[in-house]
Amino acid sequence: MIKVNALTKKFGSFVAVDGLSFECAAGEVIGLLGPNGAGKSTTMKMITGFVPPTSGQITVAGYDVATDSLAARKCMGYLPEGAPSYSDMTPRSLLEFVAKVRGISGDRLESRMTEVLAALHLEPVLDQNIETLSKGFKRRVGLAQAILHDPDILILDEPTDGLDPNQKHEVRELITSMSTNKLILISTHILEEVEALCSRAIIVAEGKILRDAPPSELISESPTGKLDDVFRAITGGKAA
């Protein structure tokens, strides 16, 4: 469903992403791991068509992101880093705006709204201005707009950042429940999340893929049985 081939992004002389290649299919939950500045967010921005790559190709659901970005974006739901959203809107008006842009209306809109709001527990703040919401609610509004159209592909940049332990648990449950028929690509700093959620971990540092394996395989390589140790060994001791 997503095919990334020799993807490179340079900002001036700085190489943020350096010849990244990987493929992933429906039913996979892929954790993109790496130290800060490893190129995780830039990779996600390129997959969603927001940042043009310097070189390399990306196809999403069979559509070339460079030439058919609109069709590719219709198949994806995206939670950008920091979950930016219009602070002067309410969660309800924001979700209705996204629904209109994505062509969802009538009964389908009603049923999707009900499902999404229940899954993310957004009902109590539905008509409150987004700028007045806590970080956790803002993140959940960001998640809600990403899953509203029930996309085949979900790209989530740090989906549980800013959530309390209970909310983290709920979002993980939600991701797991959606994972059977979707491709979900998440970036995270939380290694326990990778263990709990992901069927595959792609470890990147300095724009390159260092390992691409199921978390269980990575853990088996650790003498202590902890993913942290493997992560540190692979990324050269840089903090997660």
Place this chain on the structure above:
Amino acid sequence: MNVTKSIFDRELSGYFATPVAYVFLIIFLVLTATFTFEIGGFYERGQADLSPFFDYHPWLYLFLVPALTMRLWAEERKSGTIEFLMTLPITPWQAVLGKFLAAWAFTGLALALSFPIWITVNILGSPDNGAIFAAYIGSLMMAGGFLAIGACLSALTRNQVIAFILTVVVCFGFLLAGFPLVLNLFSAWAPQMLVDGIASLSFMTHFSSISRGVIDFRDIVYFVLLMGVFLYANTVILQLKQAD
């Protein structure tokens, strides 16, 4: 079209979600009234027309329109919402047009709310209402030109103050393009054709005949083309700089 309408609706309701809309409308109306009655000498002239009202519109727009457009893209870039917006299935044209049309409709509302002045002149005398209507259309077209320039320049930066100042300067250049202040900069070295070309870009020249109620097709075409050019430039800048 539906997508453009969705963006239009969101933007227009955005004006009213904050005090921006009310502050703008009140200041616009107070200033138009002040210019018309105090500075323009509406009563003293003893003529039943709205020249003192329309003559000051270019100068009002020069400062009020950039205040309206400075946030259009700069704010989206600063707050990061541009990443949310432009990763939805929206083309740059739809986004640019939706935002521009909302700003234009809002300016149109401000203009429409000046109707008491029109009523006043009808109570006091017998003006040529066709000419006044034409002048309103002309003013709206000129506002569209200012707005397109402002929207385009707002996409260049994430700093709203820079967007404001750039727009004021560029609009000032367009306002006075037909006047010696601007033409003297070019006449010493540029060929006459270029100087004539610059002179023909003047807002004042194109607005002055419409403001007297004479709708010349060429003036309308000028403002439409101006909007088209700057909105196209806006889409290009957006694609080049959205992720910067």
